[in-house]
Amino acid sequence: MEHLSPASPREPGPVLYELAGVEKSCEGPVERVTILNNVNLTIRSGESLAIVGASGSGKSTLLHLLGALDTPTAGSVLFEGQSLPDMTPEEKAHFRNRKLGFVFQFHHLLPEFSTEENVAMQAIIAGFPRPKALELAREALRRVGLSERREHRVTTLSGGERQRAAIARAILLEPRVLLADEPTGNLDQRTGDTVAELLLELNRTLGMTLVIVTHNREMAGTLGRCLELRSGELYEEMRTRAAGAGAL
Structure with a gap:
């Protein structure tokens, strides 16, 4: 990944997320299992950050908390000062549809629809008229370099093209936050590099x-911040010195 461009330094924006004393646990077959333990985290507008850690360290759980897809066992998760766990189901659905874009390891595109129609779904669900939704989809596809494939069925797209289509769907309504869970996990290195660079470019532009x-720690190193989950606790990698990381 040597050719990936690191994220450009940004002036800190206003606070978007504020997590304090967040814990997440669930009942295991023998005893209660702690997934996240006393996580404290602040994320500002316009930042780019990676969350790394071993399998089962709680990375996806933390992302789901940020996306209001899950609720903590204890602690607070605020977005612009509003408690995500305290939102009604309708408020959470609106928050996810209008404020967030999600990109997953699997693209979750619908094979019976064209690329353009798949991307437009987000706007149609939000209540946009179909012609406007398709117009927004064409612009989003242009941003990710897929204009020429917009009328093709997604089954005819390559793996990298499908992931770019999923990114176009995620940015369709220009959300405040883009949450990506292993977005290059199913791609070969060259295609993964292209997708990673696209995500960084969207953050910059x-x-x-x-x-x-x-x-992927190489990709993580190109983002503005890198956080690591170890045994459910969150640490920030200190890039300015050789060793040592303090809990957030």
């Missing part, structure tokens, strides 16, 4: 806050 969960 559109100012979307970017949070990526990944096993």
Whole structure:
């Protein structure tokens, strides 16, 4: 990944997320299992950050908390001062549809629809008229370099093209935050590099806050901050010195 461009330094924006004393646990077959333990984290507008850690360290769980897809066992998760766990189901759905974009390891595109129609779904669900939704989809596809494939069925797209289509769907309504869970996990290195560079470019040009969960430390190193989960506790990698990382 030597050719990937590191994220450009940004002036700190206003606070978007504030997590304090967050814990997440669930009942295991023998005893209660702690997934996250006393996580404290602040994320500002326009930042780019990676969350790394071993399998089962709680990375996806933390991302789901940021996306209001899960609720903590204890602690607070605030977005612009509003408690995500205390939102009604309708408020959470609106928050996810209008404030967030999600990119997953699997693209979750619908094979019976064209690329353009798949991307437009986000706007149609939000209540946009179909012609406007398709117009927004064409612009999003242009941003990710897929204009020429917009009328093709997604089954005819390559793996990298499908992931770019999924990114176009995620940025369709220009969300405040882009959450990506292993977005290059199913791609070969060259295609993964292209997708990673695209995500960084969207952060730079559109100012979307970017949070990526990944096993790929090379990609993580290109983002503005890198956080690591170890045994459910969150640490920030200190890039200015050789060793040592303090809990956030």
